[in-house]
Amino acid sequence: MKLLLSLLLIVSSAVFSGPKVHNFKLKNLENRTTSYEDVKGEELTVIDFWATWCKPCIKSIPKFVDMYDEFESQGVQFVGISVDGPRNLSKVKPFAKSLGIDYPVLLDTDNNVMARLRVQAVPTLLIVNSEDEVVYFHEGYTPGEEKMIEAEIKKLLNE
């Protein structure tokens, strides 16, 4: 019976659409608390979850920095969310700056926002529309996947 209930929950989970992004608040690299409303984009918001210890993240971030330069004028805002815990927190700011990140970076030290946005691994990239709906979800990064993400942003801007 219990197994059946578990299976029912798994199956039922497949039929619902994703959530809206709530107005979460996190500290930024200057140690000031910032809300999602403060940093989100006019048309689209691209949220990249990363960590200093995550090897694929190091490869993906420079691609997102380039993409931000390309799409910023079209109302697309990139936001980085570092999920580093206290153990690595001191490295986050110099790491982000040395990679050339010029968009806001927020610190999700307790992984509260990560869990609520259903992120289970880094890197994970979400694209959120102006209605705060998550319209694209991409887990992991292999070189070349930025082309797919770029195409998705263009498609969403044209909708």
Added chain:
Amino acid sequence: MLRLLVISSVIGLLYSSSAFAQLYGTNTFEFQYGNLPYEENTDLTTSYDQLNLFYDQGKISAYGRFEHFLTPFNDRNYFLLTQKRLQYDDDHFKVRIGNFYKTIGRGLLLRSYDIPGSVYEDSFYRTRYAFNRDQEGVDISYKNDWIEASVIRARPLFNPLPPNFKPDSARRPDLIEAIESDFYLTEDLSIGGAFMRSRSDGRDDYRELASLMYNYNLPFNLQVYGEYAFDTDIALFQFKEEDSYALYSGLNYFYGSFGLSAEYKNYNQFRLGSGYNDPPSLIKEHTYPVLNRSTHVLSTANESGFQVEGFYNFEDGHSVTANITTAKNEIARTNYYREYFLEGYYQASDFLSFKAFVDYATDERKGEENRISAGLISEKSFNYEWSFALDVQFQTYYKTAFSQNVENYYASIAYSTIPDLTVSLIFEATDDLLLTDNPNTFDIEDETRTWLGGNVRYKINQSHTLDVFAGKRRGGPACTSGICYEILDFEGVELRFTTRF
């Protein structure tokens, strides 16, 4: 019956949720057919399921985590609502009742964590469950432009005990009551403080602790952070052998493509309660398998030291990272830990990259001397349609307990069809006597032990991922997101299905 009612209510909510409310979550299902090596008579078929449900309506949200573990052994099985939370959140206030995650400062006094998607198996209880350390109680926070404050009354989880452990109260043996505040004096300077008292079950007296912290964004891209936590009955800044204190300080700097982080620690007699605090360990967090399992474990009884890490990212994608770590423990005798790490990443073209690392360490407390680790990783992409990755790593060190030169080998080869499918083979070998010897026999087996396993990951769509493992997997200490724990060896087949909805 009660559980069935709860589940029925949740499913009812699921179907009745409309435009004004959101119901969403994640589900992780894991099935194992296999056993632990050397335990031939205890073949196990287990299934574990974790469902995380969120329900949002305006400024109010609710959360529940259900965990289900099924084995041939009834005493290990459970089906429980392991976390529940009600939350109110507006521009200034946040109130959480139930299970939540909260860290004070950098974790010197209190540290919570949840490793999403992690499934932990305890070697003694042989029960699988989510590896997290939450607080159960109440957390009220307030913020405006110049002050942030929070009040907590909660019981931290003692996570070595599985969710079905009886009595349930043993899993939360400490009660903490704390107040924390940060004042933003200028745009760049903040100071803060925390007071916490805690009581362990069976004791009448409270232990009283406090913490002072500051953050200063200095000119020339410098930033400093400092925190000093202590038992309130000690003389401040004396750092005596009999005192309980933890001092942490970090400085970071960047200039162009160069970044630097320097940190200092001095901890003494600062394990709190059942271990609900976790001061920064200042040990480099490695993701390379041979180094990840060699991590130095922080001792809050007595440890001091520093860590310096520098990195440079070249414009054409190359990068260099160097890290120096030292620590000293004075428990009965003085033990030193030293580690020197260098990593280089070279991007030969858009389709070909190389990464190499070399690491030298000595961990006297762990009994590992002259530990040398090195590795080379190469990735070749074919027009961004499919790619190969080759990863070769080696490690050797002198193990003082066995007077043995240990050698560890790791190799993996992976094929990916971008972006959906990854297939990989992993080989590991060691001659470490602790691992080659079968504990069930009288003889000491010293033949090199090997592990060979294969992984398949298939991203079915944006909401569903399937992972399959078959073969033998090496266990040992592992660190994820800064949290270290022990994983068990496994041989057999494992299937994991992850859903987000």
